[in-house]
Amino acid sequence: MAPGSTRVETPPGPGRLRSPPPFCLPSGDVGGGLEVTAAPARPPPGTRRARSSPGRDKEIVVLMTLQDNDINAAVAEHHKKIKEAFEVFDHELNNTVDVREIGTIIRSLGCCPSEGELHDLIAEVEEEEPTGYIRFEKFLPVMTKVLVEKRYRPIPEDTLLRAFEVLDTTKRGFLTKEELIKYMTEEGEPFSQEEMEEMLSAAIDPETNSIHYKDYIAMMVIDEN
CATH class of the missing domain: 1.10.238.10 (EF-hand)
Structure with missing residues (x-):
């Protein structure tokens, strides 16, 4: 309450509690205005304070344990x-x-x-x-x-297939070894010599000296289960 203020309280009426909050009216020049002292908030009648449920707490602990496991x-x-x-x-x-x-x-x-x-x-x-x-x-x-973090995930199967089909302009279903080397070393981000040799050893059919790309894609698809 400001110095020199006079406290004025509302007298309790019949059946009423003393009314909070009191109002402080400044007397003299103390900056002007009305100073109000707020009373602590009370919950509405019939309201119960929330309590932690032992059963619920146990359920949360079990779920967290399962997640950690x-x-x-x-x-x-x-x-x-x-x-x-x-x-x-x-x-x-x-x-x-x-x-x-x-x-x-x-x-x-x-x-x-x-x-x-x-x-x-x-x-x-x-x-x-x-x-x-x-x-x-x-x-x-x-x-x-x-x-x-599942970084560096492989390209989806359908995307790979479309890419090979674009390169296979005659729609034969395969690319020759020479065509594959040309595309992989001259287009986009070129393969290194080591990467190219690794791919050729896995992709090229030694009998036809070509890559049947649908078979190669099926072999490359990663089972993530």
């Missing part, structure tokens, strides 16, 4: 797949692989990074002083994060 199971499955893919190229059985094999390992796990993205990934897992080899303990957390 699902996440842990997914991470464990990723670790298993990464380890299996890494071990295929760990020829010395010492938890290291040649850095040149990293692209193949990553693609075998269903990821399709561009050449630039692959270089960035390799930079993350290389030693400060590159040795030409990648250690499993450095590769595992980086690759786990990639899989959990």
